[in-house]
Amino acid sequence: MNDYDIVILGGGPGGYVAAIRAAQLGKRIALVEKEKLGGTCLHKGCIPSKTLLRSAELYETMKRSSSFGIRVHGIELDYSNVLARKDAIVERLESGVRFLMKKNKIDVYEGMGMIANTAITSDRNGVIEVKSSGIAEGEPPISIGYRDLIVATGSRPRRIPGLPVNERIMSSDEALAMESVPASVVIVGGGVIGVEWASMLNDFGAQVTIVEAADRIVPTEDEDLSRELARLFTKRRIKTLTGAMLLPGSVLADDGGVVLQVSRGSKIETLMADRMLVSVGRAANIEGFGLERTAARIEQGVIAVDRSMRTNDPHVYAIGDVVGGLQLAHVASHEGVVAAESICGLDAHSPEAVSVPKCIYSRPELASVGLSEQAAVESGHSVKIGKFSFKAIGKALVLGDSDGFVKVVADEKTGDVLGVHMIGPHVTDFIGEASLAQLVKATSMHIGRMIHPHPTLSEIIGEAMLEADNLALGM
Template sequence: MNHYDIVILGGGPGGYIAAIRAAQLGKKTALVEKEKLGGTCLHKGCIPSKTLLRSAELFETMKRSLSFGIKAEGVELDYGGVLARKDGIVKQLEAGVRFLMKKNEIDVYSGNGEIVEAASSSGEYNGIIEVTGGAGEGGESAGEPQAPVRIGYRDLIVATGSRPRRIPGLPENERIMTSDEALAMEAVPASILIVGGGAIGVEWASMLSDFGAQVTIVEAADRLVPSEDADVSRELARLFAKRKIKALTGAKLLPETVSADGTGVTVQVEKNGKSESLSAERMLVSVGRAANVEGFGLERTLAQVERGVIAVDPTMRTADPHVYAIGDVVGGLQLAHVASHEGVAAVESICGLEEAHSPDPANVPKCVYGRPELASVGLTEQAAIDGGYAVKVGKFSFKAIGKALVFGESDGFVKVVADIKTGAVLGVHMIGPHVTDFIGEAALAQLVEATNMQVGRMIHPHPTLSEIIGEAMLGADKLALGM
């Protein structure tokens, strides 16, 4: 049996980044992954969905090429080609992760990892993982099943991720999908009903609409993307309506009414006390994600599961002193970049680095990659007011930004929420072209506790989309220069 300083269960963006940081700090490290390196983000989430979104965006742009002075006839969607491009990008990035494991001399075990022994006493190891059904030590993502392999650990990091949450009571039918199954669709449906108007639902709605599907969203909350600032939700609803994407907010799906056959899906929803029948070729359920806390022997440790996720302290340590947990499995902001930072924090905590701690949610940028894009960091205006702040707000439209007009995408705005007394930036909220690419500036302002005037006086290059941040920051003091 091989012994390791650190063993990591799960090879997603939390797990493999944690493994690299452990190797950098001189720890003998092993990573166990039951499917493919890169995890949900690379194979079923971030990368494949954003690849499809890019194709959808380009398809939509080509259809209106005449507005750019370009005559293009016979523009058609080759969805098979779209899927092939997606698969190629995923394979390239997976190969990159495998290279990083070899470069950092991290042993990769392919198969199901289960904690078969755990103890808090010191010694040669504090627990044992048994790996079954994979290619064994150093195995790639696929291979002939090998005999079970046991590895010992001093410290364990659980990075088992999450899976799409399902609605109880729905019939089993291929036309009723989660985002996992939707990625495997071989053709764009003529119509689709999307249950859930959060980030995932909005992205799929935008993508499939651009590909030509008739889209209806059913959202139980009173607005789309309910965790975002209310002004952003209203703008998104307006732009979706302009694209003929139907959004029923404050509407509840009645699971017992759902039926599916070889031609489509029929459901009933309740809104304002009235029932409405809806039909579509397919239905996508996007109501959040459930943490993977079962099936790998966590119960053999002292770690505790609370409200469906593994409970951890700010250093990502569980109630078991030799078991840490990171990423979606601990709940909170279930984002790939959060998982990566938590992985680094866990490893640095194991190694005794004093600054090791999980990221502050107020400093974490959040992104939605539909058309238009959404990005935010910090408090919404209402959350700031509820938190006792007296706030000032700056808001600037992309219609006054030259680069946005050049791109032909001038809908949307940037909104800044700042403390009226100190000028401290409390939150930044964006909706518009490519905002996910420059939300990082706002996140940096949050991290260093900058004031709106400090960011507003910073020189932004012209013409760029990012100069809108400076204008919105100045706008909080009614000093915007561009409108």
């Protein structure tokens, strides 16, 4: 049996980053992955979906190229090549992760890892049994010992009870495998994944309807962002039904498409489409690998951890989607570093949710960090608001994309930046400035007085900060 200082279950952005950081700190590491290195983010989430979104954005831009003084004839979508580009990017990034494992001398075990019910010895606190496809039937699994274990098993699309998954009724996993763009689609769930797919499929030419149970789409964002996205989606003829509940027993799917019913108050509406995409959140992968053989505790469907990512079992840590909270790749990576450093005796803690930047890659993009206006008021702050439109930003006009705004929420007494909320072109690329402002506890005046290069989109942050103090220059 090979014994390791740390064994990590799961090779996604949480697991492989934890492995690298622990290796940097001198630990002997094993990483166990049952599918492919990179996890959901690389193979079924962030990277493939954003690659498709970029193709959709470019396709839409080319269709309006005449507004840039360029006449193009015969624009045609070649979806098979769109998918080929996606696969090539994923493959390239996966090879990069493999290189990092080799560079950092991390042993990778390909197969399903199970926590074994094995006696503790002086050299180890537990054992993982790895059953890989390369092991012949009847042969015992490979056993590896650990002093500490990091569980990074991720999540999967949440299913609606009683609703099948097939060619017509999909989660985001199956949607990525579509060989063509459907003529029409109903998306159940208007959160992050739902609005990204709605934007993408609309740009590819599909008729899209969103069904959202809350009273607004992207309900976890600031209300002003939700309203603006809904307005712009309506402008693009994306139909949005809010306060609407799917009636699961009403769903019928056959070769002709999908028919379903939704209730809105006392009214029931029938919808028809080629396909239905279910996007109602993600469930933590806590089953099937022997977690019950440890002292780790499950609370509300996720693994309970402290701020060092330690479970109730002193030698078992958990990170990423499997611990709930903000199920984001960059959060998982940060938690992976925290877990590795905590095991190595360093003082490391998981981030407060309020300090984590959130990004939505629809068209337009959304990005935010900190408290919404409503949350700030409910927390007892007296707030001042700075809001500035992209229509007054020269670079946005140059790009031909000037919808949206940046909204700053600051404390009226201290000027401290409490939250920044953006909707517009490329806002995911400069939300980092707002995150830094929160980290260093900057005031709106600090950021407003910064010199922002001209012409850039980032100028809007400075203007919105100045606007909070009624000092915007209107550049």
